[in-house]
Amino acid sequence: MAEDGSPEGGTKPLSRIQARNRRRILEAALDVFSQAGFRGATLDQIAERAGMSKPNVLYYFDSKDSIHVALLNALMSRWLAPLERLGTRAGEPPLDALMAYIRRKLEMSFEMPRESRLFAGEVLQGAPRMAPHLDSTLKPLFDEKCALIRRWVDEGQLATVDPEHLLYSIWAVTQHYADFEAQVGALTADQATARERAATHVDALFFRLLAPRQKT
């Protein structure tokens, strides 16, 4: 709503060149912020990677801060989309739905590591620029899906599990491959099969936790 980058934050129709340049700035900023953190990134780096001068960047965004906020806002929905879809496919067994969610999150960790690291860096430092979003956007979604999982457990379609901590561990395990890529890359012996083995491992980890025990 308010991540407009044009000089005045009005509700202008947003010209073609504006859209293109803002996209380029955000793309460059994602590179720089995710690699160096907010404080470690500089406007000059962002400008250079976006192929324009620093004042030109500041023509499209009011400040370094607003670039960061715009990025976070723009990425939030993409990042939470899989969770939003969880349990919306009619007739899908809960275990299948959860395992599909987990697999999708793992895929995203490998395919969108910059986004993962951007969020990780922000939360790591206390989420100073994301607190409103955590409360207004993530919290309701989180509570809704926790209630859904709790229902599934009560119906006996899942093994007994703490929904909150289940989601925490899903996020932790999947995002680990993006956020700690430097470590994983230094330790993993066989890089070629790493992704496939990660998928197999994560699948087993959560399947054995979630598959309902045989009923009495």
Add this chain to the structure above:
Amino acid sequence: MAEDGSPEGGTKPLSRIQARNRRRILEAALDVFSQAGFRGATLDQIAERAGMSKPNVLYYFDSKDSIHVALLNALMSRWLAPLERLGTRAGEPPLDALMAYIRRKLEMSFEMPRESRLFAGEVLQGAPRMAPHLDSTLKPLFDEKCALIRRWVDEGQLATVDPEHLLYSIWAVTQHYADFEAQVGALTADQATARERAATHVDALFFRLLAPRQKT
């Protein structure tokens, strides 16, 4: 070995006041670095929290960089101690040893969140100041313990599991509570029982993965 902070890095005996002030600086730096990241932290902040002037801090450490490196070095052993102990208790069943390791790591995440976040921030940005340690210290230890776990699996004392990714997921899940504390704190409904429920959940998650299936 080389994290000496005195003006010259010789092998001086290190006086009482030197030890005290260096400890105070490192304590303050742990606060500041873990909260703001390397680039986000300033010498003035560290000096203020240590209760001394900026030049006085630089009397004990050559540079901001050397404080960070000294911190990393000093913390590395404490952080890896539980992994080093894994499997050294004679006669302990492998499953018990691993579960004890996991519980200890989770405790550390709650009791030493600053240390966890310091490492996380460093790795998140590509581990620029820790790469040597990853290769020389962590890698051999990691390989050794992976071999140990693989042996346990082959002996049928653990369920089939990928040792590398098992350790990754243990680290991911346990450290998540420290590294993403801002998020967990914003989402968790009942803060009072959070730690206990985390322990129960993590226990179940890994026990169900690792407990050997009934033999044929």
Add this chain to the structure above:
DNA sequence: CCGGTTTTTTACCGTTTGGTAAAGGGACGA
């Protein structure tokens, strides 16, 4: 109390950084 060493402070420097002012360029209609 003294002389030398260690520790701490004051004052300062050069660079980097986020941000601004203002002029220039290009496209387009009248």
Add this chain to the structure above:
DNA sequence: TCGTCCCTTTACCAAACGGTAAAAAACCGG
């Protein structure tokens, strides 16, 4: 040809930052 609107550049600034010089203060054995 002129004006004008949107975009871009050049030149610049004040603050913050890591770090240094050098003098003052505190410490300590004799």
